[in-house]
Amino acid sequence: RVGATMGWWGHRVFACAALGCASSGPAAASRGGSRGAMSHGEVEAPPVEEKGLAAGILVEEAAASSESAGASRPKGIVLSVIDDWGYGDVSYHDSAMHTPELASWAASGIVLEQFYAACTCTPSRAMLLTGRYNVRNGMQDSVLHSTEPRGLPLSERLLPQKLRESGYATAGVGKWHLGMVRSAYLPERRGFERWYGIYTGGGSHTGHFSVSQPFTVRGEFGSSEAKSWQGFNLWENLEPSADNYGTTHSTKLYTRKAVEYVEAMRAEASHWFLYLAYQAVHDPIAVGDEAYVSATPCRNATAPPEVSASNRPTLCGMVAEVDDGLKTLRLAVGEDWAETLAVVVSDNGGVKAHGSSNAPLRGEKGTYYEGGVRVPAILSGGFLAAALARANRRPHVSYSLSHLVDLHATILDLADYDSTDDKPGDGVSLWPHLVDAADPPRDDLLVNLNSDLFGGSGALRSGRFKLVVNPEPNEAALYSKVRKALAANTAEVPADVFANILAEAHAQVLGEPRRCLFDLDANPTETDDPDCDDAPACSNLYDNPRFADVRDRLRDTWARYQRDAAPSTFAWEDDGPLADPDLFGGVWSPWRDADNQPKAHYLGFSNPPADAAAASSLAAAAAADPIPALFPSLALALLSFCLGAFVSARLAAAWASPWHRLP
Numbered sequence: 001r002v003g004a005t006m007g008w009w010g011h012r013v014f015a016c017a018a019l020g021c022a023s024s025g026p027a028a029a030s031r032g033g034s035r036g037a038m039s040h041g042e043v044e045a046p047p048v049e050e051k052g053l054a055a056g057i058l059v060e061e062a063a064a065s066s067e068s069a070g071a072s073r074p075k076g077i078v079l080s081v082i083d084d085w086g087y088g089d090v091s092y093h094d095s096a097m098h099t100p101e102l103a104s105w106a107a108s109g110i111v112l113e114q115f116y117a118a119c120t121c122t123p124s125r126a127m128l129l130t131g132r133y134n135v136r137n138g139m140q141d142s143v144l145h146s147t148e149p150r151g152l153p154l155s156e157r158l159l160p161q162k163l164r165e166s167g168y169a170t171a172g173v174g175k176w177h178l179g180m181v182r183s184a185y186l187p188e189r190r191g192f193e194r195w196y197g198i199y200t201g202g203g204s205h206t207g208h209f210s211v212s213q214p215f216t217v218r219g220e221f222g223s224s225e226a227k228s229w230q231g232f233n234l235w236e237n238l239e240p241s242a243d244n245y246g247t248t249h250s251t252k253l254y255t256r257k258a259v260e261y262v263e264a265m266r267a268e269a270s271h272w273f274l275y276l277a278y279q280a281v282h283d284p285i286a287v288g289d290e291a292y293v294s295a296t297p298c299r300n301a302t303a304p305p306e307v308s309a310s311n312r313p314t315l316c317g318m319v320a321e322v323d324d325g326l327k328t329l330r331l332a333v334g335e336d337w338a339e340t341l342a343v344v345v346s347d348n349g350g351v352k353a354h355g356s357s358n359a360p361l362r363g364e365k366g367t368y369y370e371g372g373v374r375v376p377a378i379l380s381g382g383f384l385a386a387a388l389a390r391a392n393r394r395p396h397v398s399y400s401l402s403h404l405v406d407l408h409a410t411i412l413d414l415a416d417y418d419s420t421d422d423k424p425g426d427g428v429s430l431w432p433h434l435v436d437a438a439d440p441p442r443d444d445l446l447v448n449l450n451s452d453l454f455g456g457s458g459a460l461r462s463g464r465f466k467l468v469v470n471p472e473p474n475e476a477a478l479y480s481k482v483r484k485a486l487a488a489n490t491a492e493v494p495a496d497v498f499a500n501i502l503a504e505a506h507a508q509v510l511g512e513p514r515r516c517l518f519d520l521d522a523n524p525t526e527t528d529d530p531d532c533d534d535a536p537a538c539s540n541l542y543d544n545p546r547f548a549d550v551r552d553r554l555r556d557t558w559a560r561y562q563r564d565a566a567p568s569t570f571a572w573e574d575d576g577p578l579a580d581p582d583l584f585g586g587v588w589s590p591w592r593d594a595d596n597q598p599k600a601h602y603l604g605f606s607n608p609p610a611d612a613a614a615a616s617s618l619a620a621a622a623a624a625d626p627i628p629a630l631f632p633s634l635a636l637a638l639l640s641f642c643l644g645a646f647v648s649a650r651l652a653a654a655w656a657s658p659w660h661r662l663p
Contacts, residue, residue: 073414074383076262076333076340077168077273079159079407081128082322082376083121083175083202083282084365086350088304088357089319090376098296098320101327102378105342109380110434111397116461117348117404118448119365119372120475121201122177124347124404125277129158129178131408131425133446135565141454142475142570144177146200146212147229147579149592150569151179152190157422159408160191160273166415169193169269171261174254174277177201181575183590188238192275194264196241196257198233200588202282205250208234208243210588215576216487231581231588240587249288250279251318255325259332266336271415276329281318285311285354292324293317304359311355338382341414343407346375362526368459368471369526373447377402379434383414387435398433400440401461403447406430449561451568453502454478455510460558464521465547467554471516474509481505486572517542517551 091099092106118124118134126139130152134140137153144151152158160170171194172187179185180199187195203210210233214226232244234253243253258276265272293299298316303309326344333340349365349372350356356364363369388395409427412419419425426446432438449458450473457470485501486493493501518526522536532538541547578598579591592598 073271073416074339074341074381075271076266076336076381076383077163077411077415078276078329078333078340078342078381079128079274079411080276080278080326080342080344081125081174082278082319082344082346083280084348084350084354084356085281085319085346085376086356086358086364087361087371087374087376088359089281089315089350093376094357094359096297096301097316098292098298099323101323101330102344105326105344105378105380106395108395109342109378109384110395112377112379112402112430113397113399115345115375115377115402116373116445116447117346117375119348119368119473121347123448125178126152127448128345128347128404128408129160130156131159131405131412131427132156132423133405133426133448133561135446135449135561136423136426138566138569140448140458140565141450141568142479143201144179145574146210146588147215147575149181149573149575150571151181151185153569154184158190159411160187160275162191162412162417162419162422163273163415164191164193166412166417167269167271168415169265169272170275171195171258171265171273172275172277173197173258173261174250174275175202175279175282176277180588180590181579182592182594182596183238184594186238186590194237194261196234196236196261197254197277198279198588199235200233202279203233204284205279205286205288206247208232208246208250212579213574215574216484217576218487218489227576229577229580229582231584231586233588235587240585244587249286249321251321251325252288254278255328258325258329262329262333266333278322278325280322281315281350281354281356283351283354285314285318287314287317287321289321290317292320296320303355304357307352307357307359308355311353312357313355315350315355338386340381341379341383341411342381343377343379343411345377345404345407348372349375360525363471366473366475368447368457368468368473370466370520370524373459377407379430384435391435391437393435393437400430400433401442401445402430403427403442403445406442444557446561449558449565451565451570453568453570453572455506455513456562457510460554460561461520462550462554462557464519465550465554466516466518466520466526467551467558468516468518468526469558470510470514477509478505481508482572483574515542516540517544517547517554519547 088094089097091097091103092111118127120143122143123134123139123141126134126137130137137156139152160172164170170192172192173195174197176187176197176199183189186199198210200210209230212229214228216226232240234241234244254276258274262272262274265274287293293313293316296317298313298320301313301316303312330337330342349358349361349363349367351365358364358371361369361371361374363371365372385395405425405427406429407427409425410429410431413429413431428441430441433441444460444462447459447461450456454473454475455470455478457473459469459471460467482501482505485505489497516526516528517540519536519541520526523538527538528540529538530540535541535544535546542551575591575598578600580600581588583600584591591600597603
């Protein structure tokens with residue numbers, strides 16, 4: 001049914017066909033205009049009776065309460081992130097996927113079809129929770145690694161902190177991945193009154209452990225054997241969770257805890273906010289209940305080209321399990337759903353090897369092609385449905401540009417947050433456009449812009465055009481090569497040596513710097529065929545003289561972002577064994593104290609004699625009677641020896657333990 005436009009996947013028509021929506025324009029007008037005018041870049045979702053019972057119930061509940069739900073701000077806000085959820089991993093983009101709840105949310109709300117995230121996890125979550133592009137605060141590069149001593153800068157104020165100031169109770173569940181080197185970086189210290197989940201970037205869904213990246217000791221006498229560390233990862237309110245020692249799948253644990261927290265907040269507060277960051281569908285690819293595969297259409301899920309056919313059914317089941325979790329949450333919210341805004345998004349594109357599909361888009365997670373950064377996004381809930389009804393508007397699909405930072409701004413707008421004293425944000429509220437039919441609030445957006453450490457890679461949208469620099473930065477390969485080169489040095493690396501190491505890694509991984517300019521209206525799949533007949537529809541336009549003005553305008557914008565960018569927080573540092581979970585009861589924990597000193601580090605004296613006179617007095621006493629004067633030093637030395645022996649034995653036992661080996 002969509003093959004007449006762009007093959008069996010389709011593009012704009014694909015979403016419309018799946019949702020049953022009517023396109024705007026002459027064809028739509030010929031079918032009649034009884035549904036009212038649409039604003040720029042939108043197509044209308046179907047009447048609820050065309051989408052089945054579930055969607056009908058959602059909208060009917062909202063419509064029934066539209067008079068009473070006319071409050072200026074939502075009573076409840078649910079912001080859910082599905083990890084590595086690809087553009088094609090939802091039923092309105094691929095009918096083989098089993099997502100009835102998400103389809104209902106889409107049919108009763110607003111689908112953002114031109115929605116952008118960064119191409120990897122940490123940068124995306126940073127932008128979502130700060131409302132600022134990462135070039136403002138140094139979070140533009142790389143995911144956070146488990147033993148890396150950095151985090152989202154503490155100078156940034158996050159969404160839950162702002163919502164608390166607006167009178168909302170706050171709770172977070174799921175994946176953090178924004179820093180844990182010190183307790184100040186933890187979600188419990190950054191606005192969440194309740195927290196349950198992992199601080200790391202991922203791990204076993206049922207074993208509840210995370211494994212670090214490989215670590216190599218520096219210098220000629222260091223071991224050439226790479227080491228890694230493993231530990232349990234679930235925390236609740238600054239305490240390791242007993243769920244670490246069970247085998248319940250993370251999706252079920254997170255859903256259950258989300259329900260518990262919402263029920264508690266509803267009992268305690270008039271307004272509440274839930275951040276639900278599912279660990280799925282990040283690898284390992286596994287469901288908690290095989291019925292999500294065997295008893296759903298997922299058992300017959302087929303994979304588009306380049307996507308793992310063997311993993312596709314299981315990944316489909318993982319999405320179905322999350323979908324069921326969102327249904328459980330909606331039912332638990334109960335009557336408050338009529339006054340709740342619900343948002344669900346992905347943090348980046350899916351991984352093809354894991355069975356995720358970004359079709360029909362090019363690329364995947366880790367790339368700046370559309371498949372890596374253009375992701376599913378849905379706004380729904382009774383608060384939105386009632387607002388649309390009051391504005392005499394229908395649920396619809398929006399093709400206006402939008403970004404993670406815009407969700408931040410939209411939520412704060414609805415919460416009546418006073419941002420007077422905040423740092424300038426980069427987001428714009430989408431509400432007037434999506435609900436009140438105002439003009440689209442933005443014509444361009446910065447997807448992300450890496451520092452020179454990662455080749456200055458990134459992407460920029462402006463109208464129908466997209467500028468891409470080094471579209472496949474291969475962050476993991478760059479990280480690995482530079483770390484190995486640094487480890488081979490016996491001493492501190494001078495700046496000129498490091499520059500050579502980085503240049504060589506860039507040459508090996510990135511090759512020659514590559515720049516692309518695509519007309520996404522004409523060429524949504526970013527096809528690059530220099531010999532095609534219709535250049536805008538099938539080629540890179542960067543060196544095409546017809547588009548020189550567009551290229552130069554976007555290059556100027558890009559240069560301004562580069563010039564004003566904050567230095568990257570990424571510093572090629574790794575605390576390695578200092579962060580070993582075995583030093584902290586076998587659980588991934590903050591490993592530096594409030595003074596940023598490693599906890600697994602003997603500090604010695606911290607308070608020397610106050611003045612020279614006191615020091616002279618001690619020296620005189622030692623000269624007159626050396627034994628008593630030396631006693632404190634001898635005692636301290638003995639204590640140091642004993643502690644050192646204990647720690648050494650502990651580390652030796654840890655290295656010998658099979659705990660550090662991958663299962």
